[in-house]
Amino acid sequence: MCAKKATPAAKPAAKSSHNTRAVEKNGAAAATTSPAKSAAAKSTTSAATAVERKLSNEDIGAVAGEIWGLLVRKDAQTLTAIKKSVAAPGDVVVAAIGWLAREDKLQFSVRGRSRKVSLNS
Numbered sequence: 001m002c003a004k005k006a007t008p009a010a011k012p013a014a015k016s017s018h019n020t021r022a023v024e025k026n027g028a029a030a031a032t033t034s035p036a037k038s039a040a041a042k043s044t045t046s047a048a049t050a051v052e053r054k055l056s057n058e059d060i061g062a063v064a065g066e067i068w069g070l071l072v073r074k075d076a077q078t079l080t081a082i083k084k085s086v087a088a089p090g091d092v093v094v095a096a097i098g099w100l101a102r103e104d105k106l107q108f109s110v111r112g113r114s115r116k117v118s119l120n121s
Contacts, residue, residue, distance in 0.1 A: 055095055063088045064096035068105070068119070076109065076118035 066086050071077060077085070083093050097117060100106045107120045 055092060059088075059092055060095045060099055063092050064099045067093070067096050067100065071106075071117070071119045076116040078114060078116055082117065 063086060066088070067082060070082065070085050074085075079094075079097070082097070083090050086093055088096075097106065101108075105120055107118050109116045109118070
């Protein structure tokens with residue numbers, strides 16, 4: 001005897017979070033733009049702008065100098081603390097730490113989940 005597999009019940013269509021049609025005028029419906037849709041369009045535009053920004057050696061070098069000064073004053077710091085202390089985008093901070101590490105200027109220590117960066121002694 002063959003048992004038939006139970007087919008999953010069809011899921012109801014998801015409701016739209018915004019109104020896609022305006023009140024009909026003269027028999028034609030006009031599309032509307034919700035605030036959520038506008039915000040999404042703005043974030044897409046700002047994301048595209050962020051992607052277009054280029055990292056320059058001068059910017060990375062300047063931030064590396066700031067990080068160096070920070071580590072001289074405050075000794076070992078976590079990556080998060082460094083990012084909060086330096087007025088630069090996170091990707092530039094990480095690139096500057098990589099620059100200093102490549103020049104063998106930094107020492108990294110791990111204790112549990114905590115990772116700290118300090119100047120090489």
